[in-house]
Amino acid sequence: MPRRGLTSDEQALWTALTRSVRPLRPGARISSLPTPPTPAKDGTGLTAPSVQAVATAPARTPAATLDSGWERRIRSGNLTPDMTIDLHGHSLSAAHSRLNQALASAWARDVRILLVVTGKPPKSPSASGGSRRGAIRGEIGHWLETSSYADRIASVRIAHRRHGGDGALYVILRRKK
Incomplete structure (x- = not known):
């Protein structure tokens, strides 16, 4: 089932929300939601949404055992x-x-x-x-x-x-x- 895209009002609300959130790990980047597909200029279909990759280092978790x-x-x-x-x-x-x-x-x-x-x-x-x-x-x-x-x-x-x-x-x- 295809997902529906965000309306411009929903996108504005989401952007405002993501700007107000403090990350749990400083330095970690939060990606924005992908933009919804848009009609191609030639009218043949939809262009694929762009997805932003999140570049974060893997979190180090406490060790189950020590030496x-x-x-x-x-x-x-x-x-x-x-x-x-x-x-x-x-x-x-x-x-x-x-x-x-x-x-x-x-x-x-x-x-x-x-x-x-x-x-x-x-x-x-x-x-x-x-x-x-x-x-x-x-x-x-x-x-x-x-x-x-x-x-x-x-x-x-x-x-x-x-x-x-x-x-x-x-x-x-x-x-x-």
Whole structure:
């Protein structure tokens, strides 16, 4: 089934919308929608729409596994976080803002291991009693994935008991190039 093209009003709205959006990853280009087919000058048919290619580098995602030295240090608790941020007790928006500030500060200071304290997740769904307990913990993965520092994160791991266990995460940052 052929797709219908955008009317001039719809195209103007789309253009206005795309100009108002801030990219998740700075430097990534957003392509505009292809223009709808137009009648050929000789009247024999439609000309093909032009499609703009998006030139973006593939996003680097946190590693599922680290090398054996890192794995051993995480399991044994022999990591020393270079920086710690405590988010539990904050609203979601305040915690998100503080996390972004901490990532910016950590990157600027060449921090390798950021300890993020989120608070322990609820023990069971009924134990929360309808409150939003564990909401920060539930959102932090998404926040890290969509952060402007996402490509600078090598791995995210649950912290050792001595650093908070299930209530904290190690965010291991890549080395600067």
